Amino acid sequence: MPVGSSRKGRRQRHRAAVAAHTRAQQRARAAGCTTIIEAIESVGPCSGAWATNAFPGNSWHQWGLAEDDYWLVDGEAIWSSRKLVNGLNGYKVWSEEAAKHGLRSLGAMGDWPHVQGPAESSPSRLYSLAQIDAAMRKRFGG
Numbered sequence: 001m002p003v004g005s006s007r008k009g010r011r012q013r014h015r016a017a018v019a020a021h022t023r024a025q026q027r028a029r030a031a032g033c034t035t036i037i038e039a040i041e042s043v044g045p046c047s048g049a050w051a052t053n054a055f056p057g058n059s060w061h062q063w064g065l066a067e068d069d070y071w072l073v074d075g076e077a078i079w080s081s082r083k084l085v086n087g088l089n090g091y092k093v094w095s096e097e098a099a100k101h102g103l104r105s106l107g108a109m110g111d112w113p114h115v116q117g118p119a120e121s122s123p124s125r126l127y128s129l130a131q132i133d134a135a136m137r138k139r140f141g142g
């Protein structure tokens with residue numbers, strides 16, 4: 001079994017993600033980012049299946065600039081990056097078409113459903129926490 005998929009590896013990654021979020025939450029609180037903090041506190045402690053690694057405001061989805069898609073074959077939603085239909089995989093085609101139109105697919109990173117407008121991986125590469133907080137407040141209120 002690869003180290004990355006072992007139970008110990010998952011626990012280590014989970015602990016690292018929680019620690020990173022705790023540090024980011026502390027920075028957001030210190031910077032007075034009330035919308036980000038309110039988003040975290042309104043959700044409360046979470047358990048269950050993984051949903052995202054993104055801190056509030058740090059995903060292009062939250063900016064309306066990314067989407068996760070499936071491909072449709074005979075009315076069936078396909079979420080596979082391996083399935084071939086007529087020798088083609090919908091995600092591979094989708095990724096190539098996205099690039100032609102100036103969009104960024106994260107397929108090469110294993111996130112085949114994801115396509116976004118900005119080239120940067122996260123809004124945090126372009127904006128400060130305070131700027132992200134203001135953008136989220138403008139977008140979602142608070």
Ligand SMILES: [Zn+2]
Pocket residue numbers: 061066067068113114115
């Ligand atoms: Zn996505």
